[in-house]
Amino acid sequence: MSDLTLILLAAGSSSRFELGVKKQWLRIANQPLWQFVAESYEKTAHFEKIIIASSKEDIEFMKLYSDFTFVEGGATRQGSLKNALKEVTSQYVLVSDIARACVSGDFLKRIISHKGKGECIVPYLSVTDTIVYDGKTIDRDRVKRVQTPQLSLTSALKSALLQEEEFTDESSAIVSNGGSREFILGEEDAHKITRIADLKELPCLVPPSDDTLSGTGFDVHAFDDKGDMFLGGVKIESNYGFKAHSDGDVAIHALIDALLGAAGMGDIGMMFPDNDDAYKGADSKKLLKVVVTKLHNFGFVIINVDVTVAAEKPRLGAYKTEMRKTLSSILGIEAQRVNIKATTTEKLGFIGRGEGVGVIANANLKYFDWTKI
Ligand SMILES: Nc1ccn([C@@H]2O[C@H](COP(=O)(O)OP(=O)(O)OP(=O)(O)O)[C@@H](O)[C@H]2O)c(=O)n1
Numbered sequence: 001m002s003d004l005t006l007i008l009l010a011a012g013s014s015s016r017f018e019l020g021v022k023k024q025w026l027r028i029a030n031q032p033l034w035q036f037v038a039e040s041y042e043k044t045a046h047f048e049k050i051i052i053a054s055s056k057e058d059i060e061f062m063k064l065y066s067d068f069t070f071v072e073g074g075a076t077r078q079g080s081l082k083n084a085l086k087e088v089t090s091q092y093v094l095v096s097d098i099a100r101a102c103v104s105g106d107f108l109k110r111i112i113s114h115k116g117k118g119e120c121i122v123p124y125l126s127v128t129d130t131i132v133y134d135g136k137t138i139d140r141d142r143v144k145r146v147q148t149p150q151l152s153l154t155s156a157l158k159s160a161l162l163q164e165e166e167f168t169d170e171s172s173a174i175v176s177n178g179g180s181r182e183f184i185l186g187e188e189d190a191h192k193i194t195r196i197a198d199l200k201e202l203p204c205l206v207p208p209s210d211d212t213l214s215g216t217g218f219d220v221h222a223f224d225d226k227g228d229m230f231l232g233g234v235k236i237e238s239n240y241g242f243k244a245h246s247d248g249d250v251a252i253h254a255l256i257d258a259l260l261g262a263a264g265m266g267d268i269g270m271m272f273p274d275n276d277d278a279y280k281g282a283d284s285k286k287l288l289k290v291v292v293t294k295l296h297n298f299g300f301v302i303i304n305v306d307v308t309v310a311a312e313k314p315r316l317g318a319y320k321t322e323m324r325k326t327l328s329s330i331l332g333i334e335a336q337r338v339n340i341k342a343t344t345t346e347k348l349g350f351i352g353r354g355e356g357v358g359v360i361a362n363a364n365l366k367y368f369d370w371t372k373i
C-alpha cells in the first residue's frame, strides 16, 4: 500500500488560454490532456489514489472517460485543492497543476525520493532575465520560479489551508503556517500551459489524431393537438405541435444526440434532464448552442451533419432551406455541411398513421488541431 496520494488540479476555466477549447481538453493523440497527464503519473509511480479536481461542468464527462477519483473543484485553485484534500488519508500528498503537462518520469521520481525531508518539497527554477521589482532592479540570484508537483506532509498541508489567506501554491501556505519548505531543482519540461504560446515549449505534447468521429441520434415525438411546432429550429405553420418537456423540436434533439455520440459525451438526457424544470418549454436552438459550445470547449470541431426527418405530416419541403441555414449558423459550419432530408414511411407504422415524427441524425467531428494555431 502506498503512503502517497496524487492530486491533479484541473478545475480551472482556462481564461488566459484565449481559445474556445479549454487547455485541459486539448487532445494529445486521442486523449484529452487531463487524462494524458493522469496516466503518465500513474505509469511512473505508485499512488494510493489519484484524485482529479474538475469543474462542475466537466466532472460528469470526465467520469465517462476514466475511473480516477473525481472531486468537484472550487472557485479558486486553493478551493479546488481543499475539496480534493478531504479525500486524502495517506501520510503524503503530491499536488500538481494539470497544466504542467510534461513533468518527466525522472523528475517525478526525484521529487518523491525526497519524501520525509521537509514538510513541503518544492521544485524551482532560477531566473536568467534581469528582474525589476517596484521600479528597482533586484538580485535575481535570490529569485525562484516555483513549480509543481509539490510533495507535502498531508497533515501540514491540511492545517496550512485552515488559514483564511489565499495562497498561490502549497509551499507558501505551509510556510505561512510556520512549516518548513525544502527547495529542489525543477525542470523546464514542468513548464505550465497558461497561454497558447506555452504549447510550443512542451515537446511531450504530440498532435491530436486526425480521426473522424461519427455519431448517430434518433428521436421520436408524438403530436399534440395544441402548441407551436418547431422542427430543425424553424417554426412550422401548423395547428398542432408536439408532446414534449421542451419545445419538442425532435430534429434538434436527434442532432444533439448525434453530436454527443460522436464526441463520446453521453446523450441529451444527461445534459438536459427531462425532469428538470429549467428545460420546461425550452427553446431547443438554445440547447443546441450549449452543446456546440461544450464540444468546442472539449476540443472538438464539427465537420458535417445529416438529418433525416420521417413524417407523414406536416410536409417539410418548403422549410428545408431555412432549417439548413438556421442549424448551420448555430453549428458554426457552412450551410453545405448541414443536410436536411424529409421522407414519409409510406403510411406504415405510427409515423405513417400520422401520430408523430421520427428523426435520425448523423454527425461527424474531428479534434481541434492546436498545432495549427
Ligand atoms: N478554481 C480552480 C482554478 C484553477 N485550478 C487549476 O489550477 C491549475 C493552475 O491554474 P491556471 O494555470 O491558472 O489554470 P486556469 O485557472 O484554468 O487558467 P486561467 O487563470 O487562465 O483561467 C490549473 O491546472 C487549473 O486547472 C483549479 O483546479 N481550480
Ligand SMILES: C[C@](O)(CO)[C@H](O)COP(=O)(O)O
Binding pocket: 077, 097, 145, 146, 147, 148, 168, 169, 170, 192, 194
Ligand atoms: C502553483 C503554481 O503553478 C506555482 O508556480 C502557480 O502559482 C499557479 O498559478 P496560477 O495563476 O493558478 O496558474
